[in-house]
Amino acid sequence: MDILSIVGLVIAFVAILSGSVLEGGHLGHLFQLTAFVIVIGGTIGAVLVQTTLPTFWRSMVIVRWVFVTPQIDLDETIDKIVNWSQLSRREGLLALENASETETDQFSRKGLQMLVDGNEPETIRDVMETEINTIEHEDMLAAKVFESMGGYSPTIGILGAVLGLIHVMNNLADPEKLGSGIATAFVATIYGVGFANLILLPMAGKLKTLVKRQSVQFEMTLEGIVSISEGENPRSLQAKLQSFVGRT
Missing domain, CATH: 1.20.5 (Single alpha-helices involved in coiled-coils or other helix-helix interfaces)
Structure with missing residues (x-):
């Protein structure tokens, strides 16, 4: 949490x-329910026009990261990779097959399986780098969905205020209703600006940060698996991986 x-x-x-x-x-x-419906409905409608379905669906999946942060523990990842390295030096690469079967992280599992299958280091790097870039690109697009919502929301709020003022103008003959009517109209502007700056834009910023941290973890895993494939000493590997920690 x-x-x-x-x-x-x-x-x-x-x-x-x-x-x-x-x-x-x-x-x-x-x-004001009316203002809420205008701002939320208009904002979602606008972003749906802009976004593809897979990207919008992905954004709905990762939004939980704002409150339930994914497990990104670089120190734990280093320990895990060093253990793989030590195991492979003692018993050979095939000994990592059990580790690949019990690994819960899909990216690490794929890398270990390629390692066990005897793929060349260059092949492993190319395939896994492509996957890292793809995952980061898709998750960044998903995070930008909330950034786009934060851009549309204030404008939709102003639209709601204008609609409210039109209703007020239709009641000019009744001065007693003008004050409350104008106040109600501007609630839509408050909703638009508030949702954008208190919720949507901060959520987008946090999601982008988490996507970057996840990419660093993937890059660390990639470097570790390639180094194991090249037979690098576990101590040297650990020192190399430590350089990734300062990037988050």
């Missing part, structure tokens, strides 16, 4: 709502 995401959202919303109350506002005025 990523406690920072939860704490950040709580602090942001508490600060804004408390500020509204301190200014003499009424919280009930900030909750």
Whole structure:
């Protein structure tokens, strides 16, 4: 569980709502179903026009990373790779077959299987680098879905405000309704700007960071497997892999 995401959202919303109350506002005025439907529905509709279905679906899958961070422990990955290296030096590459069968990470499993199958280091590197680039590209596109939502949301909020003002203009004959009507119209703008800057854009930023960290872990795994294939000493391999830790 990523406690920072939860704490950040709580602090942001508490600060804004408390500020509204301190200014003499009424919280009930900030909750408008119509404005919510316009902003959320319009934002999702706009991003669906822009995005392909696989990318949108992937974005819905990785959004949980904002609150449940994927396991990216580089020190643990180094220990695992060094153990593979020591095992292969003692018993040969075929001894890694059991490790490949029990490995839970699909990327590592694929690399180990290529190693056991006797592929050349260049072949392993080419295949796994291609997979790293593909995964990173797809996940970055998915993260940018929320970035796009953050771009559309304020504009949709303004659109909602204009629609509300049109309704207000139709009631000019009743001055008593003008104040509350205008206030209600601008709630859509608050929703648009708020969703963009408190939720959507921060989520996109965190997802991009996590995608980069995942790529570093994959690159570390790739370098380790290629080094094992080349028969590199476990101590030298460990020192090489340590250089990846500072990149996250």
